[in-house]
Amino acid sequence: MTNQHFDVVIIGGGPAGYGAALYGASAGLNIALVERHKLGGTCLNVGCIPAKELLETAAIQRVINHAGEFGVLAEAQGIDWSVTMDRKQGIIDKLVGGVTGLLKNRKVTIVDGTGTLSPDHRSVIVAGGSSGEQTITGDSIILAAGSVPRTIPGFPIDSQQIVTSDEMLSIPELPKSAIVIGGGAIGVEFASMMADLGTDVTILEAAPSILINCDRDLIKVVERNFKKRGIKIRDGVMVSGQTTGPDGVTVSFGEDEQVTADTVVVSIGRRPFSETLGLANTQVAVDERGFIGADQNCRTNVAGVWAIGDVIDTAQLAHAGFMEAIVAITDILGEDPVPIAYDKLPWCIYCQPEVAFAGLTEQEAKDAGYDVIVSKHRYSGNSRAMIVGETDGLVKIVAEKQADGTGGVILGVHLVGPWVTEQLGQGYLAVNWEATASEVAQFIQPHPTISELFGESVMALTGRSLHG
Secondary structure, three states: OOOOEEEEEEEOOOHHHHHHHHHHHHOOOOEEEEEOOOOOHHHHHHOHHHHHHHHHHHHHHHHHHOHHHHOOOOOOOOOOHHHHHHHHHHHHHHHHHHHHHHHHHOOOEEEEOEEEEOOOOOEEEEEOOOOOOEEEEEEEEEEOOOEEEOOOOOOOOOOOOEEEHHHHOOOOOOOOEEEEEOOOHHHHHHHHHHHHOOOEEEEEEOOOOOOOOOOHHHHHHHHHHHHHOOOEEEEOOOEEEEEEEOOEEEEEEOOOEEEEEOEEEEOOOEEEOHHHHOHHHOOOOEOOOOOEOOOOOOEOOOOOEEEOHHHOOOOOOHHHHHHHHHHHHHHHOOOOOOOOOHHHOEEEEOOOOEEEEEEOOHHHHHHOOOOEEEEEEEHHHOHHHHHHOOOOOEEEEEEEEOOOOOEEEEEEEEEEEOOHHHOHHHHHHHHHOOOEHHHHOOOOOOOOOOOHHHHHHHHHOOOOOOOO
C-alpha cells in the first residue's frame, strides 16, 4: 500500500460500508474499505439476495402447481436443489463482483482483514487477512461492521439439524419438515419458501402474532393464507428447550407442548457484530446489547468517528444502511445531511403473499393522537390480480381525518398481496411528502394493473370513488 493515510477509513463492506465508500469516492474522497470476510456483507451473501432467490424458486414451483388453472398442462417433477443452490450462488457472485468493480473503478482501496479501532480514534489496525497486518489512518472513521444472527441458549447451531438464516441459505437439501422459531420477516419468508417447496412447516412465535410490527389487517391476510397452505402457526409461546436425535429435533414450548421436525430454523433476528471492532479500548459508547451510540447524523460520541448500518440501533434494512452511509459522508464533507425519517421507512417482506408498508399503522396513528380515517380495498376485485390468479390481499391507507370527514395527510400505506414490494414506491412518496388524499387522488393509475388499487383506495378517502 503506497498511501496509508486516507480521508476516510471504513470498517465493514456490507451495504452501509460499501455504500459509504462509493458515495464518498464519488464526492472525491480518498477512501479505504476494510472487510474481514466478503464484500456485500449480510445482504448480498447470507441475507436479502439469496433469500429472495430461494423465494423466487418457490414462486416458480407455485406457478407450475397451479398451471392447470390456466389450461397449461404442466406437472412439477420435483426440485433439483443443487441447481437452485448453484443459481443462487451465481447471482451472489455476479453482484459481489459488480460491487468490487465499482469500488475499484472509484479508486477505493480495499483492505482484506479484520479492522479494529485504535485508542487514538484515528488509526485502524488490520489483521488476519490477505492484506497482511498493517495500520492505516484516516481523518474520519466509519464503523459499519454489520450483524450476525441471534441464537437461543440450549439450541446449538450444528448447520444440519439446527440452523440460523446463514446456514439455511446454503442447506444441502430441503427438509421434509421444519420448525421455524420466530415469526418476524426472516421467519415468515423461510416458512413461506419451504412450504411452497413441499416442507411441512410449523412457526413458533413468542409475540401475540407473527409480523407483530405490521398493521393487524395485513397480518390477518398472511395468517389466513399460511393456514390455507398448511403452515401451522403457534403464537404467544416461548420455546424452552430441545432434544436432538436420529428422528429429528423435538422442541419444547408453551405449556408442556412439543413438536418434532427434521430441521429447526432459529430466526429471532440479528444482533450487532460490534465485538470485532476493539471498542473496549476506545471511548466509543456501546450499549449492553452491543449497539454503538449514534446521533441523527450517525456521529458517535467521539469526534471524527461515525457508525452506520446494523451496528447502530436503527432498522436493520439494507436501504436504511445506504441512506445512513449518505448521511455520514455528507456530514464528513461538512454539508448539512437530511436526517432519516425512520418512522417512514419502506418495509418489504417477500413471503407469499408479499407485504409492504410505509408510515404509521392504524393503531400507531391512533396511539399518536390522530383522528384517522381508513380506506381498505381488496385485490379480489382487481382485474390484473384475477388474471394472474393471486387475489389474496388488500390495500389499506391510513389518513388524518379532516373536519368534513374526508382524508387529509396520508399517514400510512399498507399493502399485502401480489408483487406489492414492487408497488410501494408511490405509497412511500405519499407518506414522506406528507401528501393529502385529494392531492394523490389526482394522479392517473394505469389500467389494468395491480397498482391501480392504490389509486382507488386513496380516491375513496376523498368521499368519492369509482369501483370501491
